[in-house]
Amino acid sequence: MYSGNLEVKRFIEENTEIVRAHLTPEIGLRLFTPACRFWHERPELWPFSDPFWAIYWPGGQALARYILDKPETVRFKRVLDIGSGCGASSIAAGMSGASRVLANDVDPIADIAITMNCELNNMKPFPVLSRNIIGTEPARWDVILLGDMFYEEELADGLHHWLRKCIRIQGTQVLIGDPGRSQFTRHAIQRQLEKMAEYELPDTTKEENYGLSTSTVWEYRP
Ligand SMILES: C[S@@+](CC[C@H](N)C(=O)[O-])C[C@H]1O[C@@H](n2cnc3c(N)ncnc32)[C@H](O)[C@@H]1O
Structure with missing residues (x-):
């Protein structure tokens, strides 16, 4: 039905709204x-x-807030954002001076939405990869970001094992x-997490995520 990127872009433009009422109002998102x-x-x-890319998940909001508040976390560094969704964590890394950003999301529509969100924030779009790379040989990344990626047991197990390898090898x-x-x-x-920051979620995010009121950034240190 939507065969080309231009048609998908038009669809996204017509069926989303530009939002800044979240933890990182300096980033506009469709x-x-x-x-x-x-x-x-x-x-x-x-x-x-499922349009996960059309939602700014609480985990991603905390992560992007943390990067914008502490740009030294990513400045001059190579950053990989796994499960990038709308792309906010990647955009925050770009805004904070990362030397290289790769957004990775297996949903090809997310890849188009991320590029649109880069443009919306006057940022030269960074590369977006739609292949699943969890479990592959760890590449040379200084920082890996994961916003709200532990939402399924099997995915969480795969990530746990692979992230440990990324830390040990690279x-x-x-x-x-x-x-x-x-x-x-x-x-x-x-058992191997260090708490870096915790944020109170905005009211709209609380309403959309019943029962959640805060979101936390953790560093995994196996
Ligand atoms: C809950 S959303 C989080 C999006 C974003 N990080 C945020 O916090 O707003 C999870 C995202 O991970 C993507 N995803 C799921 N499995 C993946 C995989 N194996 N590799 C890369 N992305 C994946 C989904 O398509 C979805 O966009």
């Missing part, structure tokens, strides 16, 4: 809001897979943003 048609529409009419720093999801708080990775 997101789903109650003003958008598909917020109320029957889900089966949505033409793509000395990569791993930062995780999570609002306290059970798949994360009950996971074995909990």
Whole structure:
């Protein structure tokens, strides 16, 4: 139905709203809001897979806030953002002076949305990779970012194992943003986390994520 990138871009423009009411108002993002048609529409009419990229997840919000507040975390560094969604953590890394940013999301529509969000923030779009690289040979990244990526047990297990390898082989720093999801708080990775920062979520995010009120940035130190 939507064969080319231009058509997808138009669809995204027509079905999202530019939002700044989140933890990083300096970053504008095209997101789903109650003003958008598909917020109320029957889900089966949505033409793509679940639009995770149209939501700014609490974990990603905390991570991007942390990077903007502490730009030295990424400045002059090579940064990989796994499960980049709307791309906010990658954009925060770019704004904070990272020497290289790679956004990675297996949803090809997210890849287009990320490029649009870069343009919206007057940022030269960085490369976006839609291949699953979890479990592959660790590459030379100084920092790996993961916003709200521990939402499924199998994914969490795969990430845990692979991130440990990235740290051991490449000395990569791993930062995780999570609002306290059970798949994360009950996971074995909990024993090797250091708390870096905790943020109160904005009211709109609290309303959209019933039961969550804060989001935390952790460093994984196996
Ligand atoms: C809960 S969303 C978080 C998005 C963003 N990091 C944020 O915090 O706003 C998870 C994202 O991970 C992506 N994803 C799931 N499995 C993945 C994988 N194996 N590799 C890369 N991305 C993946 C999904 O497509 C989705 O966009």
